[in-house]
Amino acid sequence: MTESWVNSAERIGADLHLELSGPGGRRAALIRALRDAVRGGRLAPGTRLPPYRSLAADLGVARNTVADAYAELVAEGWLTARQGSGTRVADRAEPLRHAERVPIKAPPRARGPRHDLRQGAPDASAFPRAAWLASYRRALQQAPNEVFGPGDPAGRRELREALTEYLARARGVRTEPGRIVVCSGFAHALRLLFGGGVLRGPVAVEAYGLAFHRELLQTAGARTVPLPLDDDGARVDLLARERAVLLTPAHQFPTGGPLHAERRAAAVDWARARGGVVLEDDYDGEFRYDRKPVGAVQGLDPERVIHIGSVSKSLSPALRLGWMVLPERYVGAVLEAKGEREGWASVLDQLSLADFIVSGSYDRHVRRMRQRYRSRRDRLVAALAEHVPHIEVTGVAAGLHAVLRLPPGTERSAVKAATWQGVALDGLAEFRHPETDMPAADGLVVGYATPSEHAYGAALDALCGVLPSADRTPVAGLSRSRNPVTESTYDRNMTHACHVGQQKWDP
Incomplete structure (x- = not known):
């Protein structure tokens, strides 16, 4: 004591x-x-x-x-x-x-859930407080007086210059500061583009994606048309008379896997031929584990692709900082939609992020979190291989979540069992476009970034306890396993799920 x-x-x-x-x-x-x-x-x-x-x-x-x-x-x-x-x-x-x-x-x-395994949120406890505070102090000390007056709707020049260099180096984006507009995140970007009248529908979207984004587009008057998915990503060959297509090419959300190179080129060719535009949601672009980095589609044609990114996964959604890399013809219209007195992202936060990037702190943080999330991914796969080896894990070569393929007819009961046991997660059906004719598949979307480090083992045990067994009965009586991922258990579940070109999505 x-x-x-x-x-x-x-x-x-x-x-x-x-x-x-x-x-x-x-x-x-x-x-x-x-x-x-x-x-x-x-x-x-x-x-x-x-x-x-x-x-x-x-x-x-x-x-x-x-x-x-x-x-x-x-x-x-x-x-x-x-x-x-x-x-x-x-x-x-x-x-x-x-x-x-x-x-x-x-x-x-x-009462909230005891174990939060929902997708979409990073580890809040890992926010780099000391490094961010150092950048904030430098930004505040060096800020000119004009910073505290009316701002530029495009965002601070310092941040747009930092993003130009970083996105070119890390994501293969081709742009210049004058073609970047700072926003509050991906949803804000969609509101500006469609709610502001810059773009109009119909919009092709992936058959599985965030319902919130589809609803936002529909509220703005843009009808959404679902594109089926297969092993190579969205079926862009089915694009027709749509005016835009919204894709998650770096890591398809939520099923996982990058958009195949031929389809990336085909999407750009469609935009050129139709006078349309590709909306690139750079979802999970920073976090890849078992494959080489996948560059941005925007690099194929900067005049036909709008590249949209944010720090909501890499740093924190609380910062409310994102960006649009725009074709030149859209810059003026987006700034007009944004308005002279629009509720912009904090100028001091913009300056802090600029310093955070230029100082190298952002790269160091991403590398550190990449290792942490990879370790958590490995622990998830090992726990499933040990306790429910019949459950297939897909979409784990990158990102902050995995898809657990379930026996037909078991998804709803698994979600209910999880809720009853205090485990928060999402069923795959929640992300399915209501108008798609793509066959439905049972599954769970499990995020492994949110739980704190000390609570992660208990969260994995609770997850395994609510999954259907091979005979569709709940798995019970699990004891916590703290063993690291071994080569044998890792390979058993990962050889068919993790490596490039092997993520199988076969509803």
């Missing part, structure tokens, strides 16, 4: 006694001690906690131990963290009074 008085009166108003004890190491003990302090009322809502460096020195623990504990409690809702305000006890973290400890009839409370 370790007891420590934190001499932080100048920071939080009084000495704070924390008892670090129990199983799980010092990080887990610190999390428990802080939760207990909030529950007991010793840390009231709004109380500012010591900086993690100070608390680490007072407790005699590593700085990362305190930083990780704070991040976990922020994710759970016990604490809040804001730039310039420090880390504080959340307003809703009310202490549990003595009279409330054993209520006779506790009112029902809404």
Whole structure:
């Protein structure tokens, strides 16, 4: 047992006694001690906690131990963290009074999932706080006075120049700063292009994709036409009288796999012949594991492709930063749709991202996260191979999610079982275009990026426990496996699922 008085009166108003004890190491003990302090009322809502460096020195623990504990409690809702305000006890973290400890009839409370395996979100605890803060400080110190006045609808020149260099180097994009427009993300880009009247429908879309994007297009008056998928991606040979086609060529969402090179060229040829445009959603372009990088389609014809990207997966969706790389003929119309006083992305965040890219911090962060997500992918595949080897895993050569192919007729029951056990995930049917004649397939879309590192093993056990067995009955009685991925278990599930040209999508 370790007891420590934190001499932080100048920071939080009084000495704070924390008892670090129990199983799980010092990080887990610190999390428990802080939760207990909030529950007991010793840390009231709004109380500012010591900086993690100070608390680490007072407790005699590593700085990362305190930083990780704070991040976990922020994710759970016990604490809040804001730039310039420090880390504080959340307003809703009310202490549990003595009279409330054993209520006779506790009112029902809404509870979130115990294990979040939904697709689309990165590991929030891995946000590079120190490096981002360094870039933010440099950007703020070097910012000219004009930064604090009305901005440029196209976005800060510093960010557009940084993106020009980075996208050319990392994604094979051919552009210049004057053809980049900064936006708040992919959905914002679609709203500007179609809601702003820059483009009109009908729009061809992949038969499996985000319903939110289809609804956004339909709200803007653009009818969506589904394109079937096969082993080589979207069937662009079926494009006809549409005015645009929306593709995820780097890593098809959600089924996985890149768009075949011949089809990439065919999509551009169609746009040239029809006077149309290819909308390239650069989904998961940074995260690939078992294949060579796939360059952007935009590099084939910058005048027929609109390349759209963001930092929502690589950094955080909270930043609300994205970009459009536009053909020259669309730049003026997009800026007009954006407006002189449109709610732009924060100029200071734009400058920070520019510094983050130029300083090399963005590349280092992406490489680090690529290794982390690959490790999580491998653990997922190993757990499935051990406990439910009949479940086929596809779409895992890149990205932040996998598709688990299920026996026919079991998807709905698997999703219900997962919900009942507190596991949040998505059924493949949720992403299917309602008008496609492509045969339906049962499956689950499982994201492996969101859970914190310490909770990932339990999340995998819970997932395996709700999957149908070979005879379609639930798998039960699993024990947590912490063994690393071995070559044999890895190969058993991955040889047919991971490597380029072998992702089988055969509904």
